[in-house]
Amino acid sequence: MHSVFTFPAAFSSAECDAIIALAHEDELRDAGLTKGQTDHNYRRADLAWLDERAGTDWVMTRIIDVVAQANRSHFDFALTEFGESPQIARYGADREGHFIWHSDIGDGAFAAKRKLTLVVQLSDPDSYAGGALELWPASHTQTAQTARGTATLFPSFVLHRVTPVTQGERYSLTTWAHGPLFR
Ligand SMILES: O=C(O)CCC(=O)C(=O)O
Numbered sequence: 206m207h208s209v210f211t212f213p214a215a216f217s218s219a220e221c222d223a224i225i226a227l228a229h230e231d232e233l234r235d236a237g238l239t240k241g242q243t244d245h246n247y248r249r250a251d252l253a254w255l256d257e258r259a260g261t262d263w264v265m266t267r268i269i270d271v272v273a274q275a276n277r278s279h280f281d282f283a284l285t286e287f288g289e290s291p292q293i294a295r296y297g298a299d300r301e302g303h304f305i306w307h308s309d310i311g312d313g314a315f316a317a318k319r320k321l322t323l324v325v326q327l328s329d330p331d332s333y334a335g336g337a338l339e340l341w342p343a344s345h346t347q348t349a350q351t352a353r354g355t356a357t358l359f360p361s362f363v364l365h366r367v368t369p370v371t372q373g374e375r376y377s378l379t380t381w382a383h384g385p386l387f388r
Pocket residue numbers: 292294304309324338365367377378379
C-alpha cells in the first residue's frame with residue numbers, strides 16, 4: 206500500500222520530553238548549513254542527529270518496532286536496514302521554521318535507498334501554531350495528525366512539507382528505513 210499510515214502513541218509524552226532533552230544535550234545545527242544545503246527558503250530548522258547523542262538505544266528500539274509493525278500490517282516493502290541516523294528537528298516561530306514540498310528520495314548513497322519515512326510529533330499541538338506536516342500521496346493533500354507521540358509513516362517518494370511555524374516551536378523526530386531501489 207502506498208498511502209499514509211498513522212501509528213498513534215508511538216511514544217508517550219514523557220518520552221517525547223526525553224527526546225527533546227536529548228537533542229539539547231549539545232547545540233542544535235542549522236539545517237541550512239548541513240548536508241550541503243545553504244538555501245534557507247527550502248528548509249529553516251535546527252537539527253540534532255540521534256547517533257551523535259549517548260543513551261538513545263531505547264529510541265531506536267521503539268522506532269524499529271513501530272516500523273516493523275507498520276510494514277507488516279500496511280506497506281509490505283522490502284526493507285533491509287536503517288542506514289541513516291534519526292533526526293530531531295526544531296521549527297521555531299522565531300524564524301518561521303518550515304520545509305517546502307519535497308520527496309525524501311535523493312541522489313546520495315543512502316538517500317537513494319530510502320523506502321519508508323517515519324515522522325513522530327514530539328510537541329504538544331497546543332504549544333505552537335502552523336507547522337503542519339502535509340502529505341500529497343495521491344490526488345489531494347492530507348495533514349498528519351498532531352497528537353503528541355503520534356508517528357506518521359509514508360513511502361519516502363510521497364511529496365510532503367512542513368508549513369511555517371507562526372507561534373511557539375514544533376519538534377519532530379524523522380527516521381528513514383532503507384531497502385533495494387523501488388522497481
Ligand atoms: O519535520 C517533519 O515533520 C518532516 C521532516 C522531513 O520531511 C524531513 O526531514 O525530510
